[in-house]
Amino acid sequence: MGQTLSEKILSYAAGKPVHAGDLVVVDVGTAMATDATGPAVIKVMKNELGAQRVFDPARIALFADHVVPAANIASADAQKTLRSFSAEQGIGHFYDWGAGICHQLLIQEHLVRPGEVFVGADSHSTTAGAVGTFGTGMGATDTAMVFATGKTWLKVPETLRIIVHGRFSHPMVTVKDLSLKIANTIGIDGATYMAVEVHNVGWMSVPERMTMCGMTTEFGAKAGLIPPDDVVRAYGFDVPSWLTVADDASYARTIEIDAASLVPQVAMPSEVDNVADADAVSNVAVDVVFLGTCTNGRLEDLRAAADILRGKHINQRVRMIVVPASHQVLEQASREGILTDLLAAGATLGTPGCGPCIGRHMGVLSAGEVCVSTGNRNFPGRMGSPQARIYLASPQTAAVSALTGYITDPRNA
Amino acid sequence: MARVWKFGDDIDTDQMVPGRYAPILTGDDNTGKYCFIERRPEFAKEVQPGDIIVAGRNFGCGSSREYAPVAIKQCGIAAIIAESVARIFYRNCINLGIPVFEDPSAVQALADGDTVTFDVLQGTVQHGNRLLLLTPPAPFVQAIVREGGIVPYYLKYKRFPTGE
Numbered sequence: 001m002g003q004t005l006s007e008k009i010l011s012y013a014a015g016k017p018v019h020a021g022d023l024v025v026v027d028v029g030t031a032m033a034t035d036a037t038g039p040a041v042i043k044v045m046k047n048e049l050g051a052q053r054v055f056d057p058a059r060i061a062l063f064a065d066h067v068v069p070a071a072n073i074a075s076a077d078a079q080k081t082l083r084s085f086s087a088e089q090g091i092g093h094f095y096d097w098g099a100g101i102c103h104q105l106l107i108q109e110h111l112v113r114p115g116e117v118f119v120g121a122d123s124h125s126t127t128a129g130a131v132g133t134f135g136t137g138m139g140a141t142d143t144a145m146v147f148a149t150g151k152t153w154l155k156v157p158e159t160l161r162i163i164v165h166g167r168f169s170h171p172m173v174t175v176k177d178l179s180l181k182i183a184n185t186i187g188i189d190g191a192t193y194m195a196v197e198v199h200n201v202g203w204m205s206v207p208e209r210m211t212m213c214g215m216t217t218e219f220g221a222k223a224g225l226i227p228p229d230d231v232v233r234a235y236g237f238d239v240p241s242w243l244t245v246a247d248d249a250s251y252a253r254t255i256e257i258d259a260a261s262l263v264p265q266v267a268m269p270s271e272v273d274n275v276a277d278a279d280a281v282s283n284v285a286v287d288v289v290f291l292g293t294c295t296n297g298r299l300e301d302l303r304a305a306a307d308i309l310r311g312k313h314i315n316q317r318v319r320m321i322v323v324p325a326s327h328q329v330l331e332q333a334s335r336e337g338i339l340t341d342l343l344a345a346g347a348t349l350g351t352p353g354c355g356p357c358i359g360r361h362m363g364v365l366s367a368g369e370v371c372v373s374t375g376n377r378n379f380p381g382r383m384g385s386p387q388a389r390i391y392l393a394s395p396q397t398a399a400v401s402a403l404t405g406y407i408t409d410p411r412n413a
Numbered sequence: 414m415a416r417v418w419k420f421g422d423d424i425d426t427d428q429m430v431p432g433r434y435a436p437i438l439t440g441d442d443n444t445g446k447y448c449f450i451e452r453r454p455e456f457a458k459e460v461q462p463g464d465i466i467v468a469g470r471n472f473g474c475g476s477s478r479e480y481a482p483v484a485i486k487q488c489g490i491a492a493i494i495a496e497s498v499a500r501i502f503y504r505n506c507i508n509l510g511i512p513v514f515e516d517p518s519a520v521q522a523l524a525d526g527d528t529v530t531f532d533v534l535q536g537t538v539q540h541g542n543r544l545l546l547l548t549p550p551a552p553f554v555q556a557i558v559r560e561g562g563i564v565p566y567y568l569k570y571k572r573f574p575t576g577e
Contacts, residue, residue: 035437066437074441139478141505145564151573152573359427379428380428
């Protein structure tokens with residue numbers, strides 16, 4: 001019987017053929033931690049495991065991205081810990097204030113490779129599936145063991161196959177809308193313990209694939225993969241010849257979704273699968289619009305918002321904050337005039353990184369406030385007060401909602 | 414005797430320890446005092462070592478933050494019994510040596526505030542006259558938890574679990 005992409009990658013990494021359900025020990029291609037998780041990883045590695053050196057400094061990346069620039073002494077201390085650990089261990093891939101979000105940089109800087117296992121101490125590590133990497137999020141202890149040994153143990157997951165039919169029929173419909181629709185279809189735990197493979201999406205760009213694969217963690221997935229193809233090669237990645245979809249691979253479940261009939265979607269408070277057509281919630285008044293995150297903070301996302309906001313001004317009740325996913329995105333947005341358009345429309349700008357997504361700084365919400373976020377989570381208290389209300393949407397829906405002051409279907413703009 | 418702390422479906426790690434109470438902002442690894450600080454403000458004050466958490470579906474979904482299960486462990490929770498448990502959280506609990514049982518019928522049988530006797534070795538909950546036999550985790554998971562977590566397991570056996 002043929003293997004799924006996950007089975008192929010994990011077989012390669014285990015050095016023997018494996019199938020869903022097998023418990024395997026695999027070689028890890030790249031491992032990473034952030035300022036939010038890294039200090040705990042380092043502590044477990046040194047104090048509990050008693051390991052003094054990482055297995056291979058070239059295969060480890062560290063990112064100060066969750067609270068940058070440091071918001072207080074504790075976060076400054078956490079980032080100093082990463083800085084000195086990188087120097088001590090000879091870790092060249094350390095990305096400091098403003099370089100950007102880990103998941104963005106892992107692909108932008110080609111730190112992950114198609115066909116390899118990537119372990120990140122951050123749940124959205126599934127994003128690396130955009131280039132055919134088995135990217136999976138783990139906790140500090142698991143990541144510490146990878147740092148020390150270069151290996152991890154995994155149960156080979158069953159695979160949920162998502163077949164996407166057609167393409168979006170309106171330019172205001174995006175991969176974010178597709179992701180939210182899938183969340184609504186299979187539920188917030190619809191892929192728990194499973195790998196997700198998204199098929200028939202050769203038309204998606206790498207940035208769009210990153211949005212899709214990052215969102216699979218919101219369905220509970222262990223990894224989210226799109227079969228890597230010439231789009232990924234054109235992005236500068238070597239795709240091994242064996243990393244292809246087998247016709248006779250065995251999937252635990254297949255769902256099919258029609259992209260052509262899809263309309264803009266919004267995830268309502270307080271779960272990612274609590275999804276409605278944007279048009280159906282158009283009476284909701286908006287206080288804050290947040291454009292950014294590993295899900296939707298890329299150049300294409302900023303450009304889409306600028307195209308909508310150019311020559312206009314956001315509603316006077318609305319505060320709009322834009323946080324580019326990386327320094328490169330910020331610089332390019334500046335060069336293309338995208339920033340000028342966003343700023344002229346009344347938006348403000350934050351340092352590239354995770355921004356207010358986790359409710360720690362740079363736009364924490366007060367009780368009763370409504371935020372339209374291009375991020376990935378709308379749990380109670382995620383961005384501040386548990387009484388704040390977060391609606392997740394595409395950059396297009398977010399930008400149009402900033403203009404009108406109400407959640408607005410961008411097709412109606 | 415243990416008290417049952419019952420929670421509903423889809424309790425995410427932001428509700429266990431909100432991002433604002435993370436060690437990166439507080440400089441404090443002792444997250445136990447913030448456990449469920451907004452979801453159930455009385456929890457951290459009233460929980461007693463040996464109490465158990467009973468929850469619905471998809472317990473621990475969301476962020477990979479290990480300081481969420483660390484908080485639960487610091488509160489002395491003896492076990493988590495849930496209808497289902499999200500993936501990263503489940504791994505983190507195993508790694509920290511927190512016993513986790515996925516058993517929907519036991520969840521149905523237990524209510525918030527119930528007083529029970531929990532036996533981790535037998536995998537049982539005595540509730541009044543009723544003895545609940547919990548569905549046991551996979552043997553390799555039991556082996557890790559028995560050693561107190563993945564690090565003690567690894568240091569003892571010099572290898573990762575293999576299931577053999």
